[in-house]
Amino acid sequence: MSLVRIAKVSRWYGNVVAVNDVSMSIGPGVTGLLGPNGAGKSTLITMMAGFLPPSTGSVTLDDVPIWRNERAYAQIGLVPETEAVYDTLSGADFVRANAELHGLANAGAAAATAIATVAMEEAAGRRIATYSKGMKQRIKMAAALVHEPSVLLLDEPFNGMDPRQRLHLMELLRKMGAEGRTVLFSSHILEEVQQVATHIEVVVSGRHAASGDYRAIRTLMTDRPVLYRMRTSDDRRIAAALIGDPCTTGADLDAEALHVQVADFERFSKLVPGLARELGIRLHEVSPTDESLESVFSYLVGGKR
Incomplete structure (x- = not known):
């Protein structure tokens, strides 16, 4: 090697x-x-x-x-x-x-x-x-x-x-x-x-x-939250619970899904399953909307010069 x-x-x-x-x-x-x-x-x-x-x-x-x-x-x-x-x-x-x-x-x-x-x-x-x-x-x-x-x-x-x-x-x-x-x-x-x-x-x-x-x-880009798309059996209730935690910085709810801005991915990934169990909510989708390399590269080129 x-x-x-x-x-x-x-x-x-x-x-x-x-x-x-x-x-x-x-x-x-x-x-x-x-x-x-x-x-x-x-x-x-x-x-x-x-x-x-x-x-x-x-x-x-x-x-x-x-x-x-x-x-x-x-x-x-x-x-x-x-x-x-x-x-x-x-x-x-x-x-x-x-x-x-x-x-x-x-x-x-x-x-x-x-x-x-x-x-x-x-x-x-x-x-x-x-x-x-x-x-x-x-x-x-x-x-x-x-x-x-x-x-x-x-x-x-x-x-x-x-x-x-x-x-x-x-x-x-x-x-x-x-x-x-x-x-x-x-x-x-x-x-x-x-x-x-x-x-x-x-x-x-x-x-x-x-x-x-x-x-x-x-995940190094702590000054730019990752945007996650969530679909659950009760988007409104889980949004209210997530907004109260410091791992998130905002949430928007539309007719199709809940969009959550995540500042601390490690905490968020542990928090969501626990909240879902506690509130009796089914998770259908939890996925990043900007986790592509295109997003990473565009940010680095635009923000690191």
């Missing part, structure tokens, strides 16, 4: 600050690096891959600096956002060349295994120039996996993929995370992160905005 740690890292280009005092730890499983375009995601991934030194701070793999550390490079697989392929080569030759660069004893067999992993066997003999954007993404993935790295870094890997390719890659990332590999992928598309990642790191304008699963991130 591998742990990538970023400690108080900043990176600037002249007067432009791309990453500003970021700290985070990326461990086994699938982590989504979420943020809008220009947030600093690619810069962070490039530093984690060992291709760029931080201006200040440290980036380590299992507590050893990654920059100019050949042993660390051998444990890392990178799928960059840029094409980073040789169009004149076939897919098989490109992946085999990467295997040879890693000094693998049986480069041909390793390349064949990696190509099969990304389901590119049929197209492997064709020149990369003939590939679609999604196919180029998959052959880059094979090249990154050819030496069986313990850490896999992917920068916007779903760009250009059709729905079938996206589903296949999502399943592959979940499988590698379940095997204990440290997998990190960046995205500005919320649905991708929500479907694949078990852990989320959010960066906004070069700063680290939040960390956790998206529900945990949402």
Whole structure:
């Protein structure tokens, strides 16, 4: 199991600050690096891959600096956002060349295994120039996996993929995370992160905005109550009981449901079942109306600049 740690890292280009005092730890499983375009995601991934030194701070793999550390490079697989392929080569030759660069004893067999992993066997003999954007993404993935790295870094890997390719890659990332590999992928598309990642790191304008699963991130926003929709056998009575408790900050009742603003989710989740039993009220629905990652991301981008 591998742990990538970023400690108080900043990176600037002249007067432009791309990453500003970021700290985070990326461990086994699938982590989504979420943020809008220009947030600093690619810069962070490039530093984690060992291709760029931080201006200040440290980036380590299992507590050893990654920059100019050949042993660390051998444990890392990178799928960059840029094409980073040789169009004149076939897919098989490109992946085999990467295997040879890693000094693998049986480069041909390793390349064949990696190509099969990304389901590119049929197209492997064709020149990369003939590939679609999604196919180029998959052959880059094979090249990154050819030496069986313990850490896999992917920068916007779903760009250009059709729905079938996206589903296949999502399943592959979940499988590698379940095997204990440290997998990190960046995205500005919320649905991708929500479907694949078990852990989320959010960066906004070069700063680290939040960390956790998206529900945990949402509960950190104590200044913005979560809105819950409730349907019960007696909405009016349970609303009156809930309004008297400090875990709620307001309630609205309409013809379809009761809408409750919850400031303390942990207390609310324990209080509601007890109140229902005490008052003899049946609970038909208790669900958040804004617990989506879209809501979390919109809040962080709008409120954390």
